[in-house]
Amino acid sequence: MPGSIATKDALFHRHISRSPLCPLCNLENETIEHVLFTCPWTRCVWFAHPLGYRFPLESITSLARWLQWLKSYFVDGSGDKSLLHTHVAFILWHIWKERCVCVFNHTPPTPDLVACKSFDAALEYIQRPLPRCVRLVTQPLTSPSFWTPPPLGTFKVNTDAAWHSDSLSCGIAVLIRNSSGELVAGSNQSLHAFSAVAAEALAVLAGLTLVVSLNLSPIILASDSLHVISALTTENFTMDWTVAPLIWKIRSLATSHSHVSWSWSSRQANLAADYIAALASRRMCPSDWVSNPPSSFLNLLLSDASQASHISSQNSVPFGFDVG
Structure with a gap:
């Protein structure tokens, strides 16, 4: 009473x-x-x-x-x-x-x-008997199976998260590349999240935060999380309670940026971000991975860049949501 x-x-x-x-x-x-x-x-x-x-x-x-x-x-x-x-x-x-x-x-x-x-x-x-590591993977049929570069003068931001259900810990990664596939900037963090979707939203928030701090524009922000991209591009989208506050923060930050497009990526097209997120989740990511990429990570970047050299910059089509 x-x-x-x-x-x-x-x-x-x-x-x-x-x-x-x-x-x-x-x-x-x-x-x-x-x-x-x-x-x-x-x-x-x-x-x-x-x-x-x-x-x-x-x-x-x-x-x-x-x-x-x-x-x-x-x-x-x-x-x-x-x-x-x-x-x-x-x-x-x-x-x-x-x-x-x-x-x-x-x-x-x-x-x-x-x-x-x-x-x-x-x-x-x-005490839920969940598998040790759960990842949210979305692979739309229309999404390319390889990384595609942004148009000339635009930056592409790839984000990803690796989430562990037993500890609710996650590693998140952000990669920013130009139309030539060159790595311009990046970041990684080890955090906690209530769900795999929330971890992916944290990665998107970190990507947008990095873009704003570097004053880069215009950008295409790509995530392999269909749930997060749908929440950002669909009005009245029903959101998981673990994701709603993060989506609000992302939307609020996006309104302060001059030009943001959201892109839905396949996991195969997001392997470089996936690699860094996995290292971050184990707290094994080298501090200088942007300026001095490990050999295995460098091979992923070179592979993505080689694809970029063979396709038109117009083939990278945003999901269709623009803020600005």
């Missing part, structure tokens, strides 16, 4: 506590919504967790309304929301547990540690 949790605000209204203020931040009354969502350290927990959620402060009117919104808003392809609900439940419990420890022991909260503990506890609870 409302007010049943012993927050300072609830105790104050029962004349048990002398102050309703939050004992950890002393900025606002310690309501249950403040404890779980809006206290500065609590917001850090939500963002540090692989869910990476930022709370719009004005949207938190009550815990009950937020939980109802959570149940109705996010969907995934199978209609199963249990994974999201499990992680949220463990985050809420570990936040409250940390709050109590800090209040009684007079110690500061540790948001990063709370995020890690809640994440690990949820994974232990879920």
Whole structure:
């Protein structure tokens, strides 16, 4: 029932506590919504967790309304929301547990540690017998089986992700090449993602972020994830809850860029990005792979470049979505 949790605000209204203020931040009354969502350290927990959620402060009117919104808003392809609900439940419990420890022991909260503990506890609870490594591969029948160069003056950005279901860790890769197939720039990261699709979306976001930082334009951004490209190019596309926040970030960033086209690629046409993503997922990617490519990776680049020299620059056709 409302007010049943012993927050300072609830105790104050029962004349048990002398102050309703939050004992950890002393900025606002310690309501249950403040404890779980809006206290500065609590917001850090939500963002540090692989869910990476930022709370719009004005949207938190009550815990009950937020939980109802959570149940109705996010969907995934199978209609199963249990994974999201499990992680949220463990985050809420570990936040409250940390709050109590800090209040009684007079110690500061540790948001990063709370995020890690809640994440690990949820994974232990879920215990799903999934294969060790899962990759999202989309291979449209009309997509070329080899890398195709962008038109002259345009840059092509290939992204890919390698995702491990047991640890929810992933490696992502970004390659930027010109119309001659020359590697202009690239990046890789080792991250966490709730699904293979979310990992692919993280790779696309990293690609677009790199493009913006280098001020490259126009670009064609190619991914072998049909789900992600469809979400970016289709209005009212039903998105997995693990992907929706990332798609919003990508769309928002794309609107600030002068010219972005999305391209759906086959895996065979994305082998160079696939190679780097696989290394990144094992944390084995050399730091200088862009300027000093490993021999096996260099062979992939040379193979792609040789294909580029034999086909017209007009053969690289964007998926059909343009921002700018």
